[in-house]
Amino acid sequence: MNFIPTKFIGLILFVFFLIFNLSCTKDSDLFKEAVSEDIEKNIGDSSSSEGNDGLTLLTKTFVPVQDAYVQDGQGYDVDIIRIENGRRKSYLTFDLSEVNGPIEDAKLVLTVSQDAGYGTFEAYEGSDTDWTEETLNQSNAPQENLLLGSTIVYDGESYFQIDLNANDLIGDLTNIVLIQRDGNDIAVASRENVADVVPKLTLTYLGTPENGDQNAEENTDNNDNSGSDDSNNNDGGSSGDDSNNNDGGSGDDSNTGGNSDRTGDTNYFVRVDGDNSNDGLTEATAFRTIQRAVDHAEPGDIVWVKAGNYGGATVFSRRNGTASKPIRIIGYQNAPNDIVSDVFSTYTREDFNSDGEVLPNNIMPLIQTDRGSDNDPDPGDNAFTINHDYIWIENFMGQYNDMTVRASGTKGLTLINIVSNETGNWDPTNPQWNDPVTYAESTGGNLSGHGLRLSNCDEMLVKNCIVFNAGHVGIDLISSDNNTLENNTVVVTKDGNPTDYHQTLWSSDNNVVRNFVSIRKTGVSHQSRAYAIKCDSNNNLIEGGYAENLRFQCYFNSDDNVFKDITLISTTGQINEGGVQIFGDSNRNAFINFKMYNSGGIMFLGSNYSECESRVSFAPTAGSNNLFINPVIKNIHPWHGGFIEFMFLGPDGDDAGTNYVIGGTFDGAPYLFKQDRPVENIILINTSINNVTDGFKTSRDNNTSYSFNATYDHVNFHNVAFSIPSGTNVTTLNPGFNNPMTDDYTLSSNSQLIGIGVNASSISNLSAIDHNNNPRPSSSGWSIGAFEN
Numbered sequence: 006m007n008f009i010p011t012k013f014i015g016l017i018l019f020v021f022f023l024i025f026n027l028s029c030t031k032d033s034d035l036f037k038e039a040v041s042e043d044i045e046k047n048i049g050d051s052s053s054s055e056g057n058d059g060l061t062l063l064t065k066t067f068v069p070v071q072d073a074y075v076q077d078g079q080g081y082d083v084d085i086i087r088i089e090n091g092r093r094k095s096y097l098t099f100d101l102s103e104v105n106g107p108i109e110d111a112k113l114v115l116t117v118s119q120d121a122g123y124g125t126f127e128a129y130e131g132s133d134t135d136w137t138e139e140t141l142n143q144s145n146a147p148q149e150n151l152l153l154g155s156t157i158v159y160d161g162e163s164y165f166q167i168d169l170n171a172n173d174l175i176g177d178l179t180n181i182v183l184i185q186r187d188g189n190d191i192a193v194a195s196r197e198n199v200a201d202v203v204p205k206l207t208l209t210y211l212g213t214p215e216n217g218d219q220n221a222e223e224n225t226d227n228n229d230n231s232g233s234d235d236s237n238n239n240d241g242g243s244s245g246d247d248s249n250n251n252d253g254g255s256g257d258d259s260n261t262g263g264n265s266d267r268t269g270d271t272n273y274f275v276r277v278d279g280d281n282s283n284d285g286l287t288e289a290t291a292f293r294t295i296q297r298a299v300d301h302a303e304p305g306d307i308v309w310v311k312a313g314n315y316g317g318a319t320v321f322s323r324r325n326g327t328a329s330k331p332i333r334i335i336g337y338q339n340a341p342n343d344i345v346s347d348v349f350s351t352y353t354r355e356d357f358n359s360d361g362e363v364l365p366n367n368i369m370p371l372i373q374t375d376r377g378s379d380n381d382p383d384p385g386d387n388a389f390t391i392n393h394d395y396i397w398i399e400n401f402m403g404q405y406n407d408m409t410v411r412a413s414g415t416k417g418l419t420l421i422n423i424v425s426n427e428t429g430n431w432d433p434t435n436p437q438w439n440d441p442v443t444y445a446e447s448t449g450g451n452l453s454g455h456g457l458r459l460s461n462c463d464e465m466l467v468k469n470c471i472v473f474n475a476g477h478v479g480i481d482l483i484s485s486d487n488n489t490l491e492n493n494t495v496v497v498t499k500d501g502n503p504t505d506y507h508q509t510l511w512s513s514d515n516n517v518v519r520n521f522v523s524i525r526k527t528g529v530s531h532q533s534r535a536y537a538i539k540c541d542s543n544n545n546l547i548e549g550g551y552a553e554n555l556r557f558q559c560y561f562n563s564d565d566n567v568f569k570d571i572t573l574i575s576t577t578g579q580i581n582e583g584g585v586q587i588f589g590d591s592n593r594n595a596f597i598n599f600k601m602y603n604s605g606g607i608m609f610l611g612s613n614y615s616e617c618e619s620r621v622s623f624a625p626t627a628g629s630n631n632l633f634i635n636p637v638i639k640n641i642h643p644w645h646g647g648f649i650e651f652m653f654l655g656p657d658g659d660d661a662g663t664n665y666v667i668g669g670t671f672d673g674a675p676y677l678f679k680q681d682r683p684v685e686n687i688i689l690i691n692t693s694i695n696n697v698t699d700g701f702k703t704s705r706d707n708n709t710s711y712s713f714n715a716t717y718d719h720v721n722f723h724n725v726a727f728s729i730p731s732g733t734n735v736t737t738l739n740p741g742f743n744n745p746m747t748d749d750y751t752l753s754s755n756s757q758l759i760g761i762g763v764n765a766s767s768i769s770n771l772s773a774i775d776h777n778n779n780p781r782p783s784s785s786g787w788s789i790g791a792f793e794n
Contacts, residue, residue: 060106060211067206069196070178072097073141080141084197085118086204088126088183089190095183096131096147099206102177106211111169113154113181115193116202123160124188125413125460127392128153128167131180147180152321152392156385157411158191159453168385170296170321174208181206186392186413187460187484267342269307269333273298275370277313295320295334295370304395305330309341314366317374317406319387326395328417336370336400344369344400346422346469349492352402354524357426357473362498364404364426371402372409380405380431382454387411388425391418398423408455409472418465420457429454429476433501455481456495463487471496475504479523483511494522497529506534507555510542518547525554532556532581535573538563539589547571554582556605561589567771568596570778575603580644584608588652591628592662595769598776598791601638602748605645606674609661610652611682627651629662629685632769633669635776635791637750640673646702647679648694649687660685666692667765667772668781670740670750670791676702677725680713688716691762693723693740693790700727719763721789734763740790751777751792759794760785 074086074095081087086095113128131147153169185191194202272286275298279291285298288311292298295315298308304326326332337343344351352368364371372388388403391412397419403409409425412418430453454476459465460483471494472479479495482488495507507523510516523535535552538545542563550571557573559566575582584605585596601607609627638648648671651661661684669692671677677694678687680703703711717732723740741756743749752759764787765772773781776791783793 069097073138078143082138085192090185108171108210110209111171113167114205116164118194120192122189122191125186127155129182131182270305275310308334310370322391322393325393331395331397333397350471369400373404374406376405382407410457413460423470425456426473478506480508490518496524498526509537512540520549523552563591572600595632597634599636608650627661631664633666635668647676650679683711686714690718695723697725758789762787
């Protein structure tokens with residue numbers, strides 16, 4: 006079908022008069038959508054036709070005709086515009102009247118000027134008002150209508166780009182509102198600045214150069230990520246005909262079927278061989294792009310997306326669902342409801358290994374960015390960007406993106422069975438590549454990229470997700486409260502500084518995490534964290550967890566958290582693995598029933614830096630009144646040395662506070678304690694200490710002697726090569742473990758430690774269970790060690 010300009014203009018006029026005369030009911034909206042779909046079909050046909058009356062893809066860059074910002078209600082027109090969460094918004098007007106055809110691509114580039122910042126920045130279509138640079142204020146500023154795009158800006162970047170949804174841009178005068186969701190405020194050059202740094206909006210559109218801009222460049226790199234054949238193709242290519250790629254899968258029938266009763270108020274369907282001019286209401290009339298269906302979906306609707314490679318187009322949420330009627334976007338393999346994850350993801354570590362560490366496209370829908378020859382996706386190249394409430398996303402894969410899911414400012418988000426691989430910068434020419442101690446603040450390495458980055462999100466459910474090889478963080482909660490995370494896994498298999506933090510709670514309160522798994526493959530250089538609870542994160546519960554070759558951290562004013570039933574194991578023999586670190590004035594945290602094997606043990610640190618920006622002041626002390634209840638610690642790494650270490654991090658002279666170990670079982674270490682800072686008091690109660698070479702070592706770096714106090718209350722020492730310290734009921738009995746060679750530290754029936762301990766419930770009621778969650782005391786009384794008989 007040839008595209009005829011007069012026909013296209015006629016259709017546009019028809020839509021205009023139709024909208025002008027019809028009321029804004031849902032029926033009329035659907036009718037308008039049907040007409041606009043017909044127009045899109047004409048446009049789509051023209052882009053691939055030789056006879057399109059001279060239309061071609063053109064690229065033109067526009068600068069604002071006016072720009073200014075509002076701060077505290079007052080408008081400012083200077084050579085910068087400022088953006089700050091809750092205080093400053095910037096407004097730009099572009100004259101797009103020269104665009105004489107449909108827009109295919111849109112990018113807004115802004116140059117940082119005077120005040121570098123970071124965080125999440127969003128661009129909205131602004132309402133039409135009569136503002137000017139001279140008259141702008143809070144009352145006449147354009148209001149945010151439709152989200153056009155968003156991006157994350159990292160500290161130190163000189164410019165950033167926001168990819169805009171081209172379908173939502175129209176010609177003539179267009180207002181864009183810039184806001185910040187989180188982070189630190191930023192200033193960018195305005196149109197009054199020097200020419201090479203002014204805001205630039207670059208559009209690619211179908212038009213005629215003779216009627217538009219004579220300098221517009223023809224776009225010769227028109228790659229449609231969803232238009233090529235990907236039959237049985239798992240090599241990360243683009244997608245198209247999926248007629249042969251949905252009959253395989255993992256072959257595990259236990260992961261499919263069952264939940265056939267789910268249906269939406271309206272069901273929309275998406276397939277890689279669909280067509281956006283369809284109505285999307287059946288599989289036979291499916292849409293081609295996920296975004297097309299999401300644009301239609303209302304609360305209570307389901308968007309069903311069939312397995313296949315959908316390219317790198319970010320899916321943006323469009324409107325809120327409700328608590329009883331979320332907007333659901335659900336992937337399937339062959340038929341709706343055929344993928345159901347019960348416990349953990351349906352896609353496993355074993356599947357990933359079998360697939361050569363490349364996600365396939367025939368198991369569930371795959372959104373995969375073309376990250377270029379440098380293996381570095383652009384900021385904002387996300388699979389999903391969510392800014393609305395009660396959105397439900399289930400059974401999706403994301404690969405080579407900047408982030409697989411980026412959500413901010415939402416309530417009631419549900420993420421189930423999301424699979425992510427290789428987010429962030431994987432360019433091996435980066436400085437500090439494979440440096441085991443690269444910090445997040447560094448500009449080198451590849452510390453960018455998240456599997457799931459969830460900021461200012463409350464009342465979420467994140468369940469059965471698995472993240473492979475995230476550049477910076479696997480699953481990251483930032484300023485997010487009252488959420489539930491269950492059965493989520495983060496795995497690192499590749500070298501190159503991957504996944505500095507596997508899972509985090511950052512300035513987040515009242516969250517419940519159950520059954521997390523974090524794995525760092527043997528041989529990976531970078532030292533990482535299994536879970537980091539930091540920056541004023543309080544009253545969280547983490548219950549059930551397993552981590553290999555990683556450490557567990559609680560720091561920077563994070564108080565009153567409970568961590569329970571967690572195993573930390575080192576298989577590599579490297580430092581900073583298998584242990585717990587607590588520092589930065591974090592208080593009253595309870596670590597219950599930890600196993601730490603081949604580990605760094607319990608480490609109290611200070612801090613001589615802060616990564617929490619303005620939220621937490623400098624906090625050099627470790628913290629006080631932290632409880633370690635029923636820990637089992639076996640085989641301390643020689644570099645760490647002690648079951649309990651008071652590390653040097655932080656200025657000399659800062660106190661490590663008063664902290665408790667209750668019901669511990671320790672076996673195998675060079676030292677009981679290693680000290681490089683003052684210790685107010687470490688109190689050991691009902692603890693069994695075995696096979697230790699020396700009781701105490703101080704000062705790793707010099708001969709400085711620090712004050713130290715330890716209290717021993719019902720502590721048993723066995724096979725230790727140092728003088729037994731004095732205390733209350735200190736004994737030297739054979740503990741009578743059942744089989745310590747197989748890590749069985751339960752007490753045999755004839756153990757002399759049964760019933761000779763002390764009631765520790767006056768310290769904490771949490772001590773009234775043993776390591777296996779059996780009640781204390783037993784019929785014989787309180788026992789020494791982690792287990793009752």
